[in-house]
Amino acid sequence: MPASPSSPTLIRTVAELREQVHAARQAGRRIGCVPTMGALHAGHLSLVAYSQRECDVTVATIFVNPTQFAPGEDLEKYPRELESDVQKLAAAEAAIVFAPEPDEVYPPDYCTYVEVEGLSRVLEGEHRPTHFRGVTTVVAKLFNMVLPDAAYFGQKDYQQAVLIRRMAADLNFPVEVRVCPIVREPDGLAMSSRNVYLKQEERPQALTLSRSLQTAVQRFAEGERDAQNILAEMQAVFSEFPQVDLNYVTLADPNRLQQVSRVDENTIALVAARVGAARLIDNTRLGDGMEPFANTAPV
Numbered sequence: 335m336p337a338s339p340s341s342p343t344l345i346r347t348v349a350e351l352r353e354q355v356h357a358a359r360q361a362g363r364r365i366g367c368v369p370t371m372g373a374l375h376a377g378h379l380s381l382v383a384y385s386q387r388e389c390d391v392t393v394a395t396i397f398v399n400p401t402q403f404a405p406g407e408d409l410e411k412y413p414r415e416l417e418s419d420v421q422k423l424a425a426a427e428a429a430i431v432f433a434p435e436p437d438e439v440y441p442p443d444y445c446t447y448v449e450v451e452g453l454s455r456v457l458e459g460e461h462r463p464t465h466f467r468g469v470t471t472v473v474a475k476l477f478n479m480v481l482p483d484a485a486y487f488g489q490k491d492y493q494q495a496v497l498i499r500r501m502a503a504d505l506n507f508p509v510e511v512r513v514c515p516i517v518r519e520p521d522g523l524a525m526s527s528r529n530v531y532l533k534q535e536e537r538p539q540a541l542t543l544s545r546s547l548q549t550a551v552q553r554f555a556e557g558e559r560d561a562q563n564i565l566a567e568m569q570a571v572f573s574e575f576p577q578v579d580l581n582y583v584t585l586a587d588p589n590r591l592q593q594v595s596r597v598d599e600n601t602i603a604l605v606a607a608r609v610g611a612a613r614l615i616d617n618t619r620l621g622d623g624m625e626p627f628a629n630t631a632p633v
């Protein structure tokens with residue numbers, strides 16, 4: 335990687351990371367951490383921007399974490415773009431990029447896991463039973479490696495953010511967990527590294543997720559408070575596209591993620607569906623209005 339004045343330091347080992355972060359902390363700097371799996375898009379970079387605003391040094395981590403993928407999921411084909419990721423992070427002025435190899439994070443005799451009970455088994459956890467154990471384990475490890483003052487996560491992965499907040503509180507991590515808004519494409523699709531799996535003709539199918547959320551927000555704004563009525567209208571959006579394999583659509587309370595029968599502005603609408611090779615998730619708080627999405631020509 336050619337060095338330039340704004341190039342972040344690319345670090346591959348925990349020892350070197352500790353050295354760099356220690357020096358920054360000794361100098362009295364506030365450390366922000368942005369954990370990612372790479373293939374960076376504007377959603378990830380918005381987290382870096384939040385960290386930059388609140389911290390002196392941002393450590394962006396890039397690690398495709400094997401323990402959060404089940405056998406048969408997309409671990410091998412998950413996009414890996416380290417070189418262009420580092421360039422994007424340079425432009426975003428992140429100071430340190432930590433991109434360890436799997437063995438650096440999970441040596442061969444590794445056998446310790448962190449699991450948030452209950453919450454990790456609902457919604458995404460029903461469809462991906464081992465997923466969150468991998469997520470909370472790697473985030474706990476990254477917290478211990480980086481020792482950040484604050485860590486930045488996206489609302490895009492709402493359940494993940496709730497779990498990480500819970501884990502940080504339960505295990506007394508001295509880290510402020512910040513959850514930042516979802517960044518969308520102009521047509522409403524939530525940005526995701528997995529969107530590259532979508533074929534062009536699958537785009538209208540992929541937009542069912544954000545359209546169903548928009549329907550929920552609209553019905554709430556019009557005064558509807560009965561969850562079943564709102565859910566029926568959300569499901570109607572999916573019934574236009576039988577090719578979409580809907581995993582769940584739910585209206586849940588924001589902390590325990592249990593389905594509610596009456597909604598309020600804090601209720602979270604969550605959806606998950608498989609569209610072609612991509613498994614997509616999306617959500618919104620009902621009280622957060624959603625701007626109309628740009629109309630795109632049908633493909």
Ligand code: AMP
Nearest residue numbers: 370371372377487488490491516517525
């Ligand atoms: P990932 O690389 O998919 O593991 O995501 C890394 C972080 O970026 C997580 O905290 C995600 O919630 C967040 N993120 C992913 N997509 C978006 C998005 N569209 N808007 C905001 N944050 C996002």
